[in-house]
Amino acid sequence: MSKYLEAVEKRRSIYAIGKNSPIIDDEIINIIKHALLHSPTAYNSQANRAVLLIGEDHNDLWDIVMETLRKIVPEKSFSKTEEKINSFKNGHGTVLIFEDVSETKALIDQFPLYKDTFPLWALQASGMLQYIIWTALEDKGLGASLQHYNPLIDDAVKVRWNLPHEWKLHAQMPFGEVLKSAGDKEFEPIEKTFRVFR
Amino acid sequence: MSKYLEAVEKRRSIYAIGKNSPIIDDEIINIIKHALLHSPTAYNSQANRAVLLIGEDHNDLWDIVMETLRKIVPEKSFSKTEEKINSFKNGHGTVLIFEDVSETKALIDQFPLYKDTFPLWALQASGMLQYIIWTALEDKGLGASLQHYNPLIDDAVKVRWNLPHEWKLHAQMPFGEVLKSAGDKEFEPIEKTFRVFR
Numbered sequence: 561m562s563k564y565l566e567a568v569e570k571r572r573s574i575y576a577i578g579k580n581s582p583i584i585d586d587e588i589i590n591i592i593k594h595a596l597l598h599s600p601t602a603y604n605s606q607a608n609r610a611v612l613l614i615g616e617d618h619n620d621l622w623d624i625v626m627e628t629l630r631k632i633v634p635e636k637s638f639s640k641t642e643e644k645i646n647s648f649k650n651g652h653g654t655v656l657i658f659e660d661v662s663e664t665k666a667l668i669d670q671f672p673l674y675k676d677t678f679p680l681w682a683l684q685a686s687g688m689l690q691y692i693i694w695t696a697l698e699d700k701g702l703g704a705s706l707q708h709y710n711p712l713i714d715d716a717v718k719v720r721w722n723l724p725h726e727w728k729l730h731a732q733m734p735f736g737e738v739l740k741s742a743g744d745k746e747f748e749p750i751e752k753t754f755r756v757f758r
Numbered sequence: 759m760s761k762y763l764e765a766v767e768k769r770r771s772i773y774a775i776g777k778n779s780p781i782i783d784d785e786i787i788n789i790i791k792h793a794l795l796h797s798p799t800a801y802n803s804q805a806n807r808a809v810l811l812i813g814e815d816h817n818d819l820w821d822i823v824m825e826t827l828r829k830i831v832p833e834k835s836f837s838k839t840e841e842k843i844n845s846f847k848n849g850h851g852t853v854l855i856f857e858d859v860s861e862t863k864a865l866i867d868q869f870p871l872y873k874d875t876f877p878l879w880a881l882q883a884s885g886m887l888q889y890i891i892w893t894a895l896e897d898k899g900l901g902a903s904l905q906h907y908n909p910l911i912d913d914a915v916k917v918r919w920n921l922p923h924e925w926k927l928h929a930q931m932p933f934g935e936v937l938k939s940a941g942d943k944e945f946e947p948i949e950k951t952f953r954v955f956r
Contacts, residue, residue, distance in 0.1 A: 758815060
């Protein structure tokens with residue numbers, strides 16, 4: 561199997577993460593830059609945006625998530641939510657993935673025929689960026705998972721880090737030292753998901 | 759740079775493709791199977807579906823695209839469209855990427871709180887699958903690009919290959935021998951797309 565497909569297979573959702581990192585922060589930064597530059601976008605719109613939070617900034621994000629959810633989750637079931645959020649806060653950092661919707665809107669203005677599909681392509685392109693970062697981090701020995709506390713936390717996040725209004729949050733990726741590997745994964749039979757005609 | 763990031767950088771949109779392939783069809787099939795099994799989906803829904811068309815089946819797809827567009831593109835500008843479609847038909851095969859919307863609907867029935875977001879996550883997951891296949895093919899020396907003649911061709915494709923009604927077409931990926939490499943790519947300045955707080 562190619563090294564590429566090995567990395568594809570190695571990527572899993574890792575929930576038990578710690579403060580340490582097997583690589584230095586500058587290498588994490590370079591991974592995200594590389595992913596932003598080389599992930600494909602429709603019409604090369606490059607509408608993807610990313611924010612890396614480390615240290616106190618990472619902690620602040622998960623405090624925002626905690627306080628936001630505390631207001632809406634019933635008190636009696638909050639301990640489970642709290643435990644989950646703390647497991648992400650336990651990590652080394654978080655990557656926030658955004659779409660600059662002003663770029664998508666500019667494409668729609670230029671090619672109105674595709675007004676309904678540009679937003680769908682932007683989501684697919686966002687998935688590609690998320691995937692590249694996730695797999696590249698795990699390839700380097702880090703554990704990561706993809707979380708979605710958007711849109712609940714969007715306003716507080718934009719205020720805290722003074723981010724442009726047009727950046728729409730699509731995903732949060734907490735990562736850190738792998739404290740516990742992923743368990744077995746259940747697979748759909750390939751006959752159900754794939755067909756070949758030749 | 760890691761082998762993984764090298765493959766990320768190597769992936770480009772390759773439009774000039776030929777009938778030959780540097781790898782045998784069984785290896786192409788294994789790449790798509792691997793991608794379907796190991797690409798992540800929300801709640802492990804595995805709603806992604808793929809169809810591989812090779813030989814006459816590949817030709818039939820691009821004939822469907824040609825006849826569909828001939829009905830709607832003005833005759834005087836059709837020669838450019840025809841040339842583009844023929845460049846894809848020139849390739850070795852095409853991967854069709856679908857979402858089984860019945861799987862997404864089943865998630866919504868189970869977790870109605872996320873009814874608005876499951877379809878968005880399914881699109882991001884589809885992008886991840888598309889990306890894995892694209893990059894894995896190019897890593898093996900093939901050239902590929904991502905095309906979107908959906909939803910125009912959806913009905914004809916489902917009839918021709920007798921595919922389930924619930925499979926929603928998201929993308930078409932023609933691939934083949936690289937006849938001409940990609941040109942230079944323009945990059946947004948990284949300062950515009952990425953911020954670090956630590």
